[in-house]
Amino acid sequence: MTKVSMRVNGKAVTAEVEGRTLLVEALRGPLGLTGTHVGCDTSQCGACVVHVDGKAVKACTMFAAEAEGAEVTTIEGMANADGSLGVIQQAFQDHHGLQCGFCTPGMVMSAAALLKDNPKPSEAEIRHYLEGNICRCTGYHNIVKAIQAASGQDVAIAAE
């Protein structure tokens, strides 16, 4: 076991991990942050997306020890300081961007990464960016709408 220290959602934390401990296992286990989900465990579904030093990564495909010294943001860090929903989270609620909610943590984290690089993405850019996030409920339309809304753009998708 080795000790890994990082900042998660702005707070300095430490966890005892094995070499093989995945970042998502450290987050959900010793750190108790169960908002990050494991959908497939094969790097395909994107439910485990978190930000490491500002970049979206699949927390099931990175070792916890590799996050030593890193700044990690999870879905728990996306709410406003007063506990109310952040802009992207609120847009997902307003536009019914979730049904069962399992993929939502990863969707919100990917959306946040996209909007940081590209504040006004087109519908096509949003869909392309979400290639690594799978949702089995919504058919994606309302997720795309929610991200358009969160970016301050008109929500307009032809196929309703």
Next chain:
Amino acid sequence: MYAFDLERPTTLADAIAALKGEDAQALGGGQTLIPTLKQRLAMPAKLVSLAGVDEIKGICRNDAGRLCVGGGTTHGEIAAQSDYPALAALAGRIGDPAVRNRGTIGGSVANNDPSACYPAACLASGATIVTDRGEYAADDFFQGMFTTSLAEGEIVTEVRFPIPEAANYQKFAQPASRFPLVGVFVARFADGVRVAVTGASEGGVFRWSEAETALSSDFSVGALEGLSASAEGLITDLHGSADYRAHLIKVLTGRAVTAAA
């Protein structure tokens, strides 16, 4: 996953030393190796993460005008450079954004997956693969499915790309994995055209020399008329037959020429 020790060196010298141990294996971005470990298809005693070795990261132009890409540079960073647009476009279509933020070019060329995209770019560009022990021409480096010239513990530190006058990569993506069912990279240099094909052959990435000859004298789709890629040695699996892949090689070569011209 079986248990292993994970080391995180911060210098190339320390990484080389750490890899001297028995059953030690280098870990690039881990986007292939970690899933492989989960399936227990690999059982290293020690993994040496290269993610903290800054000296093998980054992109620059050298005195000869080549694009020098550090082995630890991610697909996302390569997609963002503008010196070699065809290479940027290729990198920007690997996996998905989160995968591109971790996966590295060094890891990809060292693995030499028969359906990986970078080997086609390296071979078509006539790139040089630089390691901690020497340099290899791409023509010598890729030796077949998952096989390269690398020795145990050898680290890809840099890939040097001559920048073509015109180039394009066409990938016919397998929709589930997004790996190319067939991918073709066409690069036109002052002294001739190089065409490299990935995803198609049992022997890994290869050059389609008949198309190179035809395109070197006439860089147009018309030059490919009358040519057909041989299906011999090509992959047949549930996604497509060898004949289908051979057909795709010609179609994608044509599309690449049109896009590059």
